[in-house]
Amino acid sequence: MDSDTLKVLLDSQNQAFRSALDIVVEQFNSRIASMESKISDITRSLDFSHAETVDLKGEVKLLQQTKRENNTIIEGLKNRVEDVMQRMNNQEDYSRRNNIRISGFKESPNGETWEQTAEQVSTLIQDKLQLPSAKLEHARRVGPVTRLAPRTIVARFEHFGDREAVTRNSRKLKGTGIFINEDLCPASQEKVKNQLPLMKQARTDGKIAYFKHTRLIIKERTGPQLPTDNGVAASGGGDEPPWTSNRSVVASGASAGVADVVPSATHDVAGGASAGASAGGGVVAGDDEVTTEAPVERVTSQHRLCRKDLRDRKKK
DSSP states (O other), rough: OOHHHHHHHHHHHHHHHHHHHHHHHHHHHHHHHHHHHHHHHHHHHHHHHHHHHHHHHHHHHHHHHHHHHHHHHHHHHHHHHHHHHHHHHHHHHHHHTTEEEESSSOTTTTOOHHHHHHHHHHIIIIIIOTTTTEEEEEEEEOOOOOSSSSEEEEEESSSHHHHHHHHHHHGGGGGTTOOEEEEEOOHHHHHHHHHHHHHHHHHHOEEEEEEEEEEEEEEESSOOEEEEETOOOOOOTTTSOGOOOOOOOSSSBOOOOOOEEEOOTTTOOOOOOTTTSSSSOOOOOOSSOBBOHHHHHHHHHHHHHHHHHHHHHHHO
């Protein structure tokens, strides 16, 4: 092979190599350009996402601030609603201050009219409680008719003093199965009902426990007690000294509250009822009695009578 032929062959191979190399370089350049374009797009997308994130953070902070403000408003509205509900309950309790609830009173199987129920209640008050002057406004049975127990009677008196006299004398019904309770609104009844276990436990511990409206009062038994014929101290037929025997009513069912523990049995305790609620606590006449505290002006006079009775007994 001569030199010219070899030169032509080398030039041909060199040209082919350059063509192939140019193709490879062009492909690399194309790919690099595509990657640069994609990177640019990603960068723009990241910048946009970052801007959106900043905006969203601002909106989140604004929403959190709005949420806190709304929570404050909601909490205030809740407090106002609770206050309004409490006022309504107190107003309803006050509107029932002349009422009593009588449970355990036999009901005619053929049904009763309001007049018949009122006549039976009047007979009970006059014969059993010896209160002929008490003026009954009306009486009716409430609740669905059942075969298990007679329906409760709600009786209303013309004067609050008559209702107080009936509740004070309700101990005379002990052993009859008839119970006289204060007529409270459902919320107040739930309060009393939830505190009944605390009252029973306090009485089991030998303390004086009773309700003043919906507030449970617990006192240490520190006052003098009247001796009975069998040597057991008498306390007006209940679980507290006789000078606190002015009775009001315990509902048969009233919102959970914390009991007050009072060291002195003759110490006056402010009731848990709000303004407008009836004065006095609650009593159940019967085997499981719930006692109440007398008004302050009556406690002193009853205490004096108790002490005088003790002196008379000692002289005898």
